[in-house]
Amino acid sequence: MDAVDRKILRILGTDGRASYQAIADDVGLSRPAVMERVKRLEESGHIAGYHARVDRARAGFPVTAFVAVRYANSDYIGDEPRMRELEKHPGVLECHHVAGEDCYILKVAAPDLESLQGILRDLRGPSAKMQMSTRTTIVLGTVFEKAGFVPVELD
Numbered sequence: 001m002d003a004v005d006r007k008i009l010r011i012l013g014t015d016g017r018a019s020y021q022a023i024a025d026d027v028g029l030s031r032p033a034v035m036e037r038v039k040r041l042e043e044s045g046h047i048a049g050y051h052a053r054v055d056r057a058r059a060g061f062p063v064t065a066f067v068a069v070r071y072a073n074s075d076y077i078g079d080e081p082r083m084r085e086l087e088k089h090p091g092v093l094e095c096h097h098v099a100g101e102d103c104y105i106l107k108v109a110a111p112d113l114e115s116l117q118g119i120l121r122d123l124r125g126p127s128a129k130m131q132m133s134t135r136t137t138i139v140l141g142t143v144f145e146k147a148g149f150v151p152v153e154l155d
Contacts, residue, residue: 061109
């Protein structure tokens with residue numbers, strides 16, 4: 001990946017709907033050359049996909065929370081298959097395996113507190129193999145939220 005590829009990634013990371021021609025004008029290449037580079041970036045996995053940034057509150061999911069999951073047995077490395085199942089749950093937006101006191105951090109969205117409580121109940125349900133505890137932090141307001149990772153030049 002060269003500086004032009006990084007610039008293309010910055011442009012698409014900021015505006016996923018940027019046209020090939022607009023990108024070409026910005027990076028100083030022809031439209032076909034940009035199309036080929038974008039195709040290579042997609043095939044190599046540098047571009048993982050294109051997404052609309054949906055306002056969760058306007059879509060009916062105004063409650064956002066972070067849920068820390070901790071297993072009782074600190075030697076237990078985690079129940080990753082169970083955590084992967086959470087991807088199917090529409091309210092679970094992200095799941096990260098983390099270092100520190102907690103095992104996982106989830107980002108969840110819900111229409112109301114009762115629905116959030118349901119997500120927590122599902123998480124701690126009877127199919128859980130290990131005893132776990134959760135700590136939930138409800139988001140009161142968002143200062144900023146970036147649409148995606150936009151690479152910067154490294155010196």
